[in-house]
Amino acid sequence: MSLFKAREWWSCKAGTDETYDYGCIKVGIFNEDTNSKIVVGSHSGVLRIYNPIHRDELSDKSITNYASDLLLEKSLNSSIIQVEIGKFVSTSTLDHIAILFSQKLSVFQLTEQSGVTEHGRQYELELNYEHNLNRPAFNMCKGQFGGGKSKRDDAREYICVQSVDGVLFVFEFERNSMVKSIPGCYLAGPICYLPRYQTLAISSDQGDKRDLEASGTTSSRRVLPEWSFNIGESALSIKISKTKNAYSILCLGERNLFCLNDHGQLLFMKKFEYNPSTFITYETDQNNDGIRYIIGTHSRTLFINHDSNIKWAAHVEQVPVQLEICTIQGIRGMICSLSEFGDVQCYYLGTDPVSTTMPLTSSSRIDVSDAEQGLMKLQKEIKLAMNDPSLVVKRKSNAKMTISVEMPSEKNSFSMADEIQFQDSDPVPSLTVKVQLRSSEAVQNVLLNIHCHTPICAKPNEIRFGSMGISPVQTEVTFWMKDDLTPTSLDVTLTVTFNTSDKLSENGQNNLISGRYFGTGGNVSVMASKSSQKYRFQSDSLANIWLFSQFLIERLSSTNSSIEFEYGEPLPYSDYFEIIDRHYELRIECEKINEMIDVCSKQFRAIQKRLLNKFKDKTPTLLDNLDVLLENTHHQVK
The missing domain is CATH 1.20.5 (Single alpha-helices involved in coiled-coils or other helix-helix interfaces)
Structure with missing residues (x-):
């Protein structure tokens, strides 16, 4: 648990009943606008683009975004796996949006059209090109494969798509330039581009991370790793960090973080005592060595790290599945997070406590005569309620619960069967039974459980009535066959539980307690003498007696600290x-x-x-x- 809490600068909810995962959010700048935009793509196929704006003049502090912050919302009719922003068009120097679907890769351009009204700006998504994939896609990465330079020496970025079975597709703008298969890889993993040697860092299904050459084309469709490093667990994400002229590869595992240089040598390893969910690397303007990264955990905490040391920890509202470091409205170092259910939030780190104001108390004087009249009125109502047997549970209760069942003469005219696990052309017959409960006095927390044998199913199988008086209550239960099996029994058990003021063991034997150990099945009994202050332990094993005797000694010692215990007989050494x-x-x-x-x-x-x-x-x-x-x-x- 973190001592400090990340301060929320802007937040929104991206859709309802939609899911997201790593790769579904990116932050970038489009066209001539200098403000960063947040691009979010859901598994439902809806792409949303936000322009986060912080408004200090809001009267309602609970509102952190306006509807005008949403620039574009478009359904692409296919599940979005990953979103990337970069220079993916050969004829333009502006950033474009690359969207990876299951069977294709599409590159879009965000265009803006000015209107005649005050809020007349319209944003549209224009398709530049797309590539159809003959294998299901898993993830992608961008980079300047082979240099990626044009005649004007402007950086161009190519796209590498990895399929679920480890096949790499490299796309140079509008053409597919390379198809390579990774040997020994049957399940895809995280992928990242290493610009120094024009290589790819890929995690295979065998738990080792490999650096693969991807700069040149060869006649062979298979590539061999330059080096490999065994991490011994599944990799969640791979990132690249640059320190001066050196590049480092960070691999986030399920329980560890590995930092390697670009030759595959281990620099340091960090072992976690928590479950990480995602991480992101970032750079600063300071000319000092060190690798900086932020780790998000399932306990809703962000850990800011420098090399293998934790520099800061902050608590967030949601479990992040992806983190982005961006500059929004000129504010550098903003942390943008995305949760599994579409909570997009922009944070900054701070130590200022949340300001709280004391509620204003009423300064009017209390009239003593009015207060006394109100008190007498409440006491009169309480006295009347205590004398009503239908409302109050008696101190010495002898409640009796009666269950009566009314069977119908025929089955339901319309089938009410639900959650059927077999297919049949005819509707599955159902039978609705009326169940009535009657109590001799008022009881509380009444719960009715219906148990029937497979394949017969009851709905509802659990009914809560809360408090219940002497008036009967009635409910309906429907029965039908859930599976096409022969019933082993047609018996139905109805169980009612409720609370009374009586103790559970009032009519039982109050000087004997018996217990059975789970697993071993050993029995032990504790018996208290009625005539003298003695306790007797009985069991078929010496080990079983120890736990109960230890509990007895602890409880007696808690009530009387000066008590002493002695063992008068020879110890059972045998x-x-x-x-x-x-x-x-x-x-x-x-x-x-x-x-x-x-x-x-x-x-x-x-x-x-x-x-x-x-x-x-x-x-x-x-x-x-x-x-x-x-x-x-x-x-x-x-």
């Missing part, structure tokens, strides 16, 4: 030594099993090597029953 001997025998047995597993494992590896040599041999030979020996050894190891 039972204790028997447990120790059994423990020793189990330890010896475990060591023997470990030795046998070690021997079988060495034998298993030796057989594998011999089988591998036979399979590599160009001239086929007999296996000499090595396959049978391998199978038997495998069973021994299991």
